Amino acid sequence: MLNIPGLAGIIVFYFLILAIGVYAAWKRRNKGGDSDEVMLAGRSIGPFVGVLTMTATWVGGGYINGTAEKVYDKGLIWCQAPFGYALSLAVGGMFFAKPMRKAGYVTMLDPLQNAFGRRMGGLLYFPALMGETFWSAAILSALGSTLAVILDIDNTVSILVSAAIAVAYTLFGGLYSVAYTDVVQLFFIFVGLWLSVPYSMTNEAVGSLALNETNWLGSIEPSSPEWGLWIDYWLLLICGGIPWQVYFQRVLSSRSPRHAQILSYTASFGCIISAVPACIIGAVAKATDWSSTTYGHEPEGYQVKLVLPLVMQYLTPSWVAFIGLGAVSAAVMSSADSSVLSASSMFARNIYKNVFRQQASEVEVIWVMRAAIVVVAAIACTIGILINSIYYLFKLCGDLVYVILFPQLLMVVHFREYVNTYGSFVAFCLGFLVRLLGGEPYIGVPPTIHYPFFDETTGQQNFPFRTVAMLVSLSSLILFSAIAKALFTRGVLPARYDICRCFDLLPRHKDELEELASSTLTRTAQLPSGKEDSSPLKAAEKNLYKPRPEENGNGPIV
Structure with a gap:
């Protein structure tokens, strides 16, 4: 009733x-256009x-x-x-x-x-x-x-x-x-x-x-x-x-x-x-x-x-x-x-x-x-x-916030220089896949991977498999970002394959390179005795590759 x-x-x-x-x-009505x-x-x-x-x-x-x-x-x-x-x-x-x-x-x-x-x-x-x-x-x-x-x-x-x-x-x-x-x-x-x-x-x-x-x-x-x-x-x-x-x-x-x-x-x-x-x-x-x-x-x-x-x-x-x-x-x-x-x-x-x-x-x-x-x-x-x-x-x-978003936000806020778009995409895919393979009985997803202490009767995972999925996501984010950076900056892969445009792989102007080599020579000449005096040309070549500057605050165009 x-x-x-x-x-x-x-x-x-x-x-x-x-x-x-x-x-x-109503109090903020005059400021609503922003x-x-x-x-x-x-x-x-x-x-x-x-x-x-x-x-x-x-x-x-x-x-x-x-x-x-x-x-x-x-x-x-x-x-x-x-x-x-x-x-x-x-x-x-x-x-x-x-x-x-x-x-x-x-x-x-x-x-x-x-x-x-x-x-x-x-x-x-x-x-x-x-x-x-x-x-x-x-x-x-x-x-x-x-x-x-x-x-x-x-x-x-x-x-x-x-x-x-x-x-x-x-x-x-x-x-x-x-x-x-x-x-x-x-x-x-x-x-x-x-x-x-x-x-x-x-x-x-x-x-x-x-x-x-x-x-x-x-x-x-x-x-x-x-x-x-x-x-x-x-x-x-x-x-x-x-x-x-x-x-x-x-x-x-x-x-x-x-x-x-x-x-x-x-x-x-x-x-x-x-x-x-x-x-x-x-x-x-x-x-x-x-x-x-x-x-x-x-x-x-x-x-x-x-x-x-x-x-x-x-x-x-x-x-x-x-x-x-x-x-x-x-x-x-x-x-x-x-x-x-x-x-x-x-x-x-x-x-x-x-x-x-x-x-x-x-x-x-x-x-x-x-x-x-x-x-x-x-x-x-x-x-x-x-x-x-x-x-x-x-x-x-x-669940997905923990497995996918937490590793990405953690690395971007505190360790930005170690990650890039390639690692982010692989981490997204692997994290989601590993979490899905752990199963979710309530929505009808059976467990494909049986972790230690798996309960065959109830189908319940008694192992911290969500944390495993998160760690897979985090480690793959770091690992594949490093691999992508190494492949492109060392010239293993040509610049045209950098489809995410994470790196500016175009050589700088010749005058800029010579100026960079000159400044590097000056700096290395001032090194304390006993320090390795690397070639100015090699030092300049290391700077041929630089991260692409963010475009209008939105980062690389992916």
Whole structure:
């Protein structure tokens, strides 16, 4: 039966969020002609709003619903996603936030396109797009299940309406609207979750939370082969949680590189704190005698993803459940709007403008971004409706980001001189292939490679095979970049085969070469005694080959 009071409450909440988003967009109406203004809020996000919007972005519906689901299903020890992603913020702040913000990039793909060319950078957009889309799908799925339980609203309808609200204010306000709605949404998340905890814990249907009576902690046997899988997920979440535009959009919108670092560290702490009430709710669900509630039976199968809304609905008073529902709705929209904006920003700037229409105006780029927002939101809605497990979506979105994007971004930001387009393409292909050969049973991809400790019964890989795929991608990026550089700069392959134009292999003018030889002779004559005095001509010849200068900030044309 439709819950009329609850429906009225959620409509009021949605209008409140929409009004805040529209108001934020209206305040910046005179600055909307610049794509940087829409994508990065004019790089004017201060520390306070920055921390709140970063925290709210990660603490989405998948974050809190998936956390409760996993604690109930397998225990806290297997609930790695929220804590792994929180730690990734700290690692990102330590190694990536400052150099990325200092360079003044607009999207995460900018350094990749600068290093590898427009088209290779465009290819790297696809794993980023899949990550953002699966992330949005996870959180929309979380909201659909929550509204279905508490308000008795159809899952599909709730997902579509929520996505439409988030898209509406994101379309015209960009990051500025997203950031300011995040501040309000994070407040609802914090209050709604913590208010649900004491009421649910004191319900008469809930037993003791002592570990000897309710093993909410979970366990892994010391000799269990699952340790490899457990370690694999930790590495995936920490390292794979870095190359996300939704993260770098906040970093790059900060007022300074130092603010970007502070934002990352503080948001990491905020994300861990926000996961605590969801963990407690999952433990409460595990300690509950569900047969003594009006629900009547233990959640199982697809119902496991409903654990958090079930606790709110059946173990707390109605008014608390409504506030908790506001918390979940806030969490969903605070993440959904950020993800669709991130994926759309990369498409408009790095694909449409950099690859297809370099002469596109700022207004044209903005309208392409708005169209992309609608398309990405529609795809995320479809996936969220069709796939059951919230927590699985939550982790799956990081797989290709970890395997493909993390090695490429790491090398480009910190070791640019060791990589080029040839290595990038080979690394993309090999990383994707090795990951695919490891299998993914949930989407029907059987494992072709059986790594050590493979479980023949369940088809589960218990070896850190995702990390193996990432290391293959990283090592092939370095190795094949070095091979390509050696082949071309040493003249093994003629210049006409440098199809990616990574190297300027045309000899310099004769006068320039003679001048270079003369200057080299002067320098070598001044070497301290005992040092090898190499031939000036040889030294000049070594400089015949030089990396091609970046063209208009877009690197080599690939």
